[in-house]
Amino acid sequence: AGSGFIIEPTGIVLTNNHVVEDAVSITVRLDDGRSFSAVVVGRDPLTDVAVVKIKDKVEGLPTVKLGNSDALRVGDWVVAIGNPFGLASSVSLGIVSARARDIGAGPYDEFLQTDAAINPGNSGGPLFNMRGEVVGINTAIVGGGTGIGFAVPSNLVTALVPQLEKEGSVTRAWLGVGIQDLTRDLSSALKLPVTEGAILTQVNPASPAAKAGLKSDDVVTAIDGQPVTSSGQLTRTVALKRPGSTSTLTVFREGKKQDVKVILGTRPDLEGVTSRKPQGDDSQESSRRVGVSLQNLDARTAQQAGFNERQGALITDVVPGSPADRAQLEPGMVVVEANRKPVNSADDLAKAIRAAPAGSTLLLRVAAPGGSRMLRALRMP
Incomplete structure (x- = not known):
C-alpha cells in the first residue's frame, strides 16, 4: 500500500x-x-x-495541478497528504528544509527535504505548496530520523511524464564521462579562476564526449549557458536533454576558458530498466537460483559505458539478500569469466550456474564501467 x-x-x-x-x-x-x-x-x-x-473508462475524476518546484524557497510551508500505515488521507504540515538533496538513492538525486511528517505508506503521495499545487512526490525517509523526509521535485516529474505516458520508460542523453565535484583545493591545484563545476575524471573511448574533443581534467562550468556548480547538476542537466541534440559546454582546460559543442548520445541501459529481455526459460531459471537478472552485453552498450569487453553477461538486477547480493554483484557489472572460462553471453553464465553443485562456489571475473576488473565468489544455494 x-x-x-x-x-x-x-x-x-x-x-x-x-x-x-x-x-x-x-x-x-x-x-x-x-x-x-x-x-x-x-x-x-x-x-x-x-x-x-x-483500467475502467472514467471521466471527471478530481485532479491536482503540478506546480513549479524551482520557485520554492527554504522555509516555505508545504503540506503532505497520503496513506501512512493505512491511515488514508492523513495530512501533515511542515516547511521546505533544503533543496537539491543528494541522498545516494540514484544518479539523478535532486530531492526536496521537508520536515512535514512522512511515514511508510506516504510514498507516492503529493507534497503541496500553499497554493494547492503539487511541488513534489513524497518518496523517502531517513531511518531512525524525525522530521527528515524527501520528495521528488515536480519540475523533474513534469519533464518525465510525457515520455513515460507515451513510451513507458525514459530515454536520457549521455556524455560518456566520469566526473567529480570541483573543490576550492582542486581549483587552486588546477590554477582555475572558478571554484564550482564538474571535473571530467575520465572520457570513455568513442563516447560523445571523446568525439567532441573533451579531455580528462577539463572542468565544465556551464551547459547551454546554464551554470554547472557540481557533478550531480551536470549529470541531471544532460539527462534531461534529447539524445542526438547538440549542446555547448563551457569548459576550462589548463586554465583557459573555451566552448565545446557536443552531439549528445543515448544513455546505455546499464540497469536494464527500459527493457528486460528474457534470455530463455533455462537462463531465467538459473538466474532465479542465485537472485540475478542477466542480458547479453551488446557492442553499443559496451562502447558507450567504457567497457573494454565486447561480450559477456550484463547484470541488470540483483535481488536483495540473495546469493548474488552476498557475493557483492551489482547491476551494471559484466561477468566475463566463470571458473576461469570465458563468458560470452547471458546463456553462458546461466549454464555455468546451472552446472554448479549446491554448496560449491563459482569464481566470477567481473568488469565495471571504465575497464576495472574484480573477482567475485558466488556460493551456490
Missing part, C-alpha cells in the same frame, strides 16, 4: 516506482470509497517515478 494522486480526469495517476514495481495487480482506491483496477503505463526507477492508469 502506498499513495498517489490523479493528474488527468481520465484516470492518470502519479506515484513512486517502488510502490508499483513488480506488482501482480494494482488497485486504486479513492477517498470517496470507489476502487478501480489499474495498470502501470510507465516507470523510471532511476528517479523513482511511475505513471499508473485506471
